[in-house]
Amino acid sequence: MDQHRDYESELREAGVRLTKPRKIILKILGESQDHPDAMAIFRRAVKIDASISLATVYRTMKLLEGLGAVHRHSFEGGPARFEHADGEHHDHLIDLDTGRVIEFHSETLERLQEQIADELGYDIEHHRLELYGRKRRQR
Amino acid sequence: MDQHRDYESELREAGVRLTKPRKIILKILGESQDHPDAMAIFRRAVKIDASISLATVYRTMKLLEGLGAVHRHSFEGGPARFEHADGEHHDHLIDLDTGRVIEFHSETLERLQEQIADELGYDIEHHRLELYGRKRRQR
DNA sequence: AATGAAAATGCAAATCGTTTGCAACAAGTG
DNA sequence: CACTTGTTGCAAACGATTTGCATTTTCATT
Incomplete structure (x- = not known):
């Protein structure tokens, strides 16, 4: 299907603001081939903009999940891990x-x-x- | 296979003490057809012995899980739920x-x-x- | 049945992952 | 550029679960 969805446009269409933290998180998700948890995303984000907070990462993940832009996985014993919703079901x-x-x-x-x-x-x-x-x- | 394992004997063989809270919890698990969470087990246990603590329920579930006597399930959004390990895999x-x-x-x-x-x-x-x-x- | 060492308990405080209230702030509209 | 409203960072709150510790129990021994 869609190999490279344009999440930024999708977000805008969904009526949510394209803020700096969101852009950064979106970028990180797009580049991640692993399945990072919130803390891992936070650490990567801080390198780009030191002012980002973990709370915003969580809020953004919830938002993106609601929009169908990311999938949340709760594997055994450990925090939830995320992956962007490109590609097909697996x-x-x-x-x-x-x-x-x-x-x-x-x-x-x-x-x-x-x-x-x-x-x-x-x-x-x-x-x-x-x-x-x-x-x-x-x- | 074994439809009615004798958990009390098994526990003793495993070298763990057969205490009052443990007997009560074992009994509750044996009678439960649903998949109760720790709090539900605790509430049922308190009716039998008001002095039981939630911490002991958690400790006992971990012990039983380690002994293979119960299975722990972490279904979406909610606390872990348990079932005794009788019967076959499902x-x-x-x-x-x-x-x-x-x-x-x-x-x-x-x-x-x-x-x-x-x-x-x-x-x-x-x-x-x-x-x-x-x-x-x-x- | 009384003894004692070791294990288990209850309680409260701590932990982990995640969410939330709120005042300060920034995005997008006009 | 100003305004309205959504979004942020912070810290405190949260739910589920675990833990430290002093006190009780169990169970093997007398």
């Missing part, structure tokens, strides 16, 4: 040794979930699938 | 309107997950699959 495999997050997608799996919910008489609003594992040593 | 469908938790199991789904992890070069330690949905109105 699930996550968390490396228990490094904390690294690997994204994957399986259409079969998606359909299977829907089928299961359907059999239980439910419509899925959203779902959460996380695999926690360790790199297989050797081949 | 995943959860959370009713967004009522908060009710419905358990389900799919061997196909389990195998699919393993296959995906395998392709990524990982061994799954455990996983978390939660479907969030609403009851389909009508047939």
Whole structure:
């Protein structure tokens, strides 16, 4: 789909102001390939503008989440981590040794979930699938 | 498998003392068909013994989790919820309107997950699959 | 049944991640 | 450039959970 959404325009259209902290956070999210938590975003932001506060990071993440611009993930034992909502839907495999997050997608799996919910008489609003594992040593 | 594990014996074998609070909590867990959180367990426990403290509930849940006697689930937005580890593995469908938790199991789904992890070069330690949905109105 | 060492408890204070009230401030309109 | 309103930074509040510590319990031993 849209590989490079123009979040700044989207925000403006949504009627929210394009402030300095927001621009900086948006930039950071765009450049992040990992899944940073609020504190990590805050630390990166402070390097660009020392006056940014952690509260604003949290407020901005909530705003962006509401606008569908970022996804919030609450992996086991740890603060929420974020990723910008570019790209397509995927699930996550968390490396228990490094904390690294690997994204994957399986259409079969998606359909299977829907089928299961359907059999239980439910419509899925959203779902959460996380695999926690360790790199297989050797081949 | 084991439909009625004798947790009291297991605890003793594990070298932990069978105290009054622990017996009460174990009893509550055994009788709970829902997935109570620490506060709910605490409230039920207080009815049996008014001197129990919330801290002990938390400590006991951590202990039981470590012994594999209970599973801890951190569903979206809310405190951790627990269930005793009887029965077989299953995943959860959370009713967004009522908060009710419905358990389900799919061997196909389990195998699919393993296959995906395998392709990524990982061994799954455990996983978390939660479907969030609403009851389909009508047939 | 009485003894004692070790473990477990209750309480309150501390912690972590996150949210909020409020006065000062900045964005976008005209 | 001024005004209106949204947004910020700060610090205090928050909910869930954990912890330090003095006091109680458990349970193996007498």
